[in-house]
Amino acid sequence: MSKGDISVFAPERDVLKAASRRIQSSIRRTPVQTSSWFNARYGTELFFKCENFQVTGSFKARGAAHAVLSLSDSAARKGVATHSSGNHAAALARAAGLRNIPAYIVMPENAPKVKIEAVKTYGGIIRFCEPTLEARETGLQQLVEETSATFIPPFNHTDIILGQASAALELLEDVPDLDVIIAPVGGGGLLSGTALAAKRINPGITVYGAEPEQANDAFLSLRAGHIIPAQPDTIADGLRTSLGDITFGVIRRFCDEILTVPEDAIITSMRDVWERMKIIIEPSCSVPVAAIGLYPDLFAGKKTGVILTGGNVDLDKLPWM
Amino acid sequence: MSKGDISVFAPERDVLKAASRRIQSSIRRTPVQTSSWFNARYGTELFFKCENFQVTGSFKARGAAHAVLSLSDSAARKGVATHSSGNHAAALARAAGLRNIPAYIVMPENAPKVKIEAVKTYGGIIRFCEPTLEARETGLQQLVEETSATFIPPFNHTDIILGQASAALELLEDVPDLDVIIAPVGGGGLLSGTALAAKRINPGITVYGAEPEQANDAFLSLRAGHIIPAQPDTIADGLRTSLGDITFGVIRRFCDEILTVPEDAIITSMRDVWERMKIIIEPSCSVPVAAIGLYPDLFAGKKTGVILTGGNVDLDKLPWM
Numbered sequence: 019m020s021k022g023d024i025s026v027f028a029p030e031r032d033v034l035k036a037a038s039r040r041i042q043s044s045i046r047r048t049p050v051q052t053s054s055w056f057n058a059r060y061g062t063e064l065f066f067k068c069e070n071f072q073v074t075g076s077f078k079a080r081g082a083a084h085a086v087l088s089l090s091d092s093a094a095r096k097g098v099a100t101h102s103s104g105n106h107a108a109a110l111a112r113a114a115g116l117r118n119i120p121a122y123i124v125m126p127e128n129a130p131k132v133k134i135e136a137v138k139t140y141g142g143i144i145r146f147c148e149p150t151l152e153a154r155e156t157g158l159q160q161l162v163e164e165t166s167a168t169f170i171p172p173f174n175h176t177d178i179i180l181g182q183a184s185a186a187l188e189l190l191e192d193v194p195d196l197d198v199i200i201a202p203v204g205g206g207g208l209l210s211g212t213a214l215a216a217k218r219i220n221p222g223i224t225v226y227g228a229e230p231e232q233a234n235d236a237f238l239s240l241r242a243g244h245i246i247p248a249q250p251d252t253i254a255d256g257l258r259t260s261l262g263d264i265t266f267g268v269i270r271r272f273c274d275e276i277l278t279v280p281e282d283a284i285i286t287s288m289r290d291v292w293e294r295m296k297i298i299i300e301p302s303c304s305v306p307v308a309a310i311g312l313y314p315d316l317f318a319g320k321k322t323g324v325i326l327t328g329g330n331v332d333l334d335k336l337p338w339m
Numbered sequence: 340m341s342k343g344d345i346s347v348f349a350p351e352r353d354v355l356k357a358a359s360r361r362i363q364s365s366i367r368r369t370p371v372q373t374s375s376w377f378n379a380r381y382g383t384e385l386f387f388k389c390e391n392f393q394v395t396g397s398f399k400a401r402g403a404a405h406a407v408l409s410l411s412d413s414a415a416r417k418g419v420a421t422h423s424s425g426n427h428a429a430a431l432a433r434a435a436g437l438r439n440i441p442a443y444i445v446m447p448e449n450a451p452k453v454k455i456e457a458v459k460t461y462g463g464i465i466r467f468c469e470p471t472l473e474a475r476e477t478g479l480q481q482l483v484e485e486t487s488a489t490f491i492p493p494f495n496h497t498d499i500i501l502g503q504a505s506a507a508l509e510l511l512e513d514v515p516d517l518d519v520i521i522a523p524v525g526g527g528g529l530l531s532g533t534a535l536a537a538k539r540i541n542p543g544i545t546v547y548g549a550e551p552e553q554a555n556d557a558f559l560s561l562r563a564g565h566i567i568p569a570q571p572d573t574i575a576d577g578l579r580t581s582l583g584d585i586t587f588g589v590i591r592r593f594c595d596e597i598l599t600v601p602e603d604a605i606i607t608s609m610r611d612v613w614e615r616m617k618i619i620i621e622p623s624c625s626v627p628v629a630a631i632g633l634y635p636d637l638f639a640g641k642k643t644g645v646i647l648t649g650g651n652v653d654l655d656k657l658p659w660m
Contacts, residue, residue: 049370051392071372071616075617132614292619292654293453296391296618297617297618297619299617333613333614333657336657338655
C-alpha cells in the first residue's frame with residue numbers, strides 16, 4: 019500500500035480505457051436500466067448502471083480482476099491476499115480463479131453469511147478474525163508473511179481504481195451525454211475510478227460521491243484537507259471503511275462534492291428500488307439513490323448516471339423488517 | 340366472454356406479429372437475462388425473459404394494452420372493467436390510461452397491498468368484494484350494468500392472448516434457436532400466447548406449462564379432456580385461477596405438457612432467483628424455474644426460454660420469513 023505523500027494518481031483516458039479492455043472478457047458488461055417512477059419522482063432522468071448484476075454481485079469484480087490480471091507471473095504464482103467484509107473478498111477469490119492461483123481472505127466473523135458463502139464458492143481460502151480493522155490487518159500481515167502472497171487491498175490501490183473506472187466508462191459509452199454521475203463512497207475505490215473516468219471523458223460533467231451521515235469520513239476529510247478516519251455506524255456495510263491516501267487524492271481533485279444521507283433514507287431508497295425497479299440492491303448501493311431524493315436541486319432536469327454497486331443482501335435480514 | 344363449444348383459437352404468425360406491433364410503443368421491450376449459476380446448476384442454457392421489469396411489474400400489461408387498443412372508439416368511451424386479484428387489474432388501469440378512459444376494477448379485499456396501490460397509481464376505480472370468485476363475478480356484473488363498460492377478462496379472451504403472445508415473440512427474436520420454452524399457467528392467457536407464438540415461429544419447439552401441484556387444474560383438465568376447476572391452495576397467488584374455454588383449447592392443442600411443482604420448490608426457486616440473479620420475482624413467477632429443477636431430464640443440454648412473469652411482491656411478507 020502506498021504511504022505518505024504521493025502525487026495525485028491521475029491516469030489519462032488511454033490508460034483508463036486500456037484497463038477496461040484488459041478485464042473486458044473477465045467481467046460482465048452490465049445493463050443500464052431506467053425507471054419512469056424514479057424519473058417522475060425526482061424530476062430528473064436517471065440511468066442506473068446495474069453492477070448488482072455484475073459477476074460476484076458487485077462492481078468489486080472489476081478492480082479485483084484488473085489487479086490480478088496485472089500481476090507478473092512470478093508474483094501471481096504465490097497467490098493474492100486481502101482482508102474484506104465481503105464483496106472485495108468474493109471478487110478477489112474469483113479473480114484469482116481466472117489465473118488458477120490461490121486467494122487468501124481475512125474476514126471478520128460477523129460478515130454477512132451470503133458474503134462468506136460467496137468467497138467459498140469461488141474457492142477462496144478464508145481465515146476469520148475479530149470484527150475490528152486492527153484484527154483484520156494483523157491477520158492479513160501474518161497471512162502474507164506465511165504465504166508470500168501479494169496483498170490486493172480493497173480500494174487504496176491504483177490497479178483497483180483503474181478496474182473500478184470501467185463501470186463509469188461503460189455507462190458513458192451507453193449514455194454519452196450525462197450531466198451528472200453519482201456513486202457511493204466507502205474506501206473510495208469506486209468513486210475514484212468513477213470520477214477519473216467521468217472527467218477524462220467529459221471534463222464538464224459533475225461528479226458526486228454519496229455517503230452515509232453515520233460514516234461521513236469522506237465528507238469530513240475533504241473539508242479538513244486531510245484524511246479523517248470513519249467512526250462508522252451505518253447499515254451500509256460496504257461503506258464503513260475510510261478513504262486511503264490514493265483515493266483521498268483522486269477524490270479531492272476529481273470529485274465535485276460529497277453528499278451525505280441519513281440511515282432512514284438509505285433504507286427507504288433501498289426498498290423503493292426493490293419495489294419499483296424489481297432489482298435487488300444492498301444498503302450501500304441505495305446511498306446515491308437516497309442522495310438524489312435529498313438534494314433534488316442538484317439533479318432537477320439533469321441526465322444523471324447512478325452506479326448501483328451491488329446486490330449481496332442476506333435475504334433473512336432485511337432492514338425494513 | 341366466449342361460451343360453450345368454439346373452435347380452437349389458432350391465429351397465424353402474421354396475426355400474432357400484428358398484435359405485438361400494435362402494443363409495441365405502449366409497453367417495455369424487456370431484457371433477456373442469463374445466469375451462469377442457474378446454467379451450471381441445471382445443466383441447461385437458460386434465457387430469462389424479464390417481464391418482472393415490464394410496466395406495471397408484470398406481463399399482464401401486454402394483454403391489457405392490446406385489448407384496450409383493440410376497442411372501437413364508441414366502446415372505449417364507456418370504459419373497461421374487470422375483476423382481478425392484482426396484476427391484470429393494474430395492467431388494465433394503466434392500459435385504460437393510454438386512451439384516457441375509465442377502468443373499473445373489482446378486487447378481493449385480501450389482495451396484496453402493493454397490487455391495490457398499483458391500481459390506484461394508474462387511476463383505476465376500485466370496488467372491493469369478498470375474496471371468492473362468486474363475489475368477484477357478481478360485483479363485476481353490477482359494475483358493467485351500471486357503467487356499460489366493456490368487460491376485459493384477465494385471460495379467457497382472444498385479444499388478451501394475442502397481447503401476451505408478444506413476450507414469447509420478443510424472446511424468440513432475441514434467442515431464435517430455443518429448443519424449449521416454459522411459462523407458468525394460471526388462467527392460461529400467458530401460456531396460450533406463449534405456445535401460439537412459439538409453435539407458429541418454430542413448430543419444432545417444445546412448450547411446457549408450469550403449475551403448482553396445489554393448483555393443478557390445467558394438468559388435470561388436459562388429462563381429463565375437459566376443464567376441471569381449480570381447488571387452489573398455493574402461495575403462487577397469480578396462479579389460483581382455472582383455465583377458461585378459450586385458453587383450454589389453445590393449450591390442449593399447442594402446449595406439449597404441464598409440469599407441476601410443490602410449494603417448497605416454488606419458495607426455494609424464488610429465493611434462488613433473488614439471491615443469484617438479483618432480481619425480484621413473485622411466487623407465481625418462480626414456478627417454471629422450480630419445474631426446471633424438478634424435471635432435469637426435460638431440459639438437460641437444451642436451450643430453454645423462461646418467461647419470468649412478474650415482480651409484484653409485498654416486501655413485508657416474504658415467503659421464507
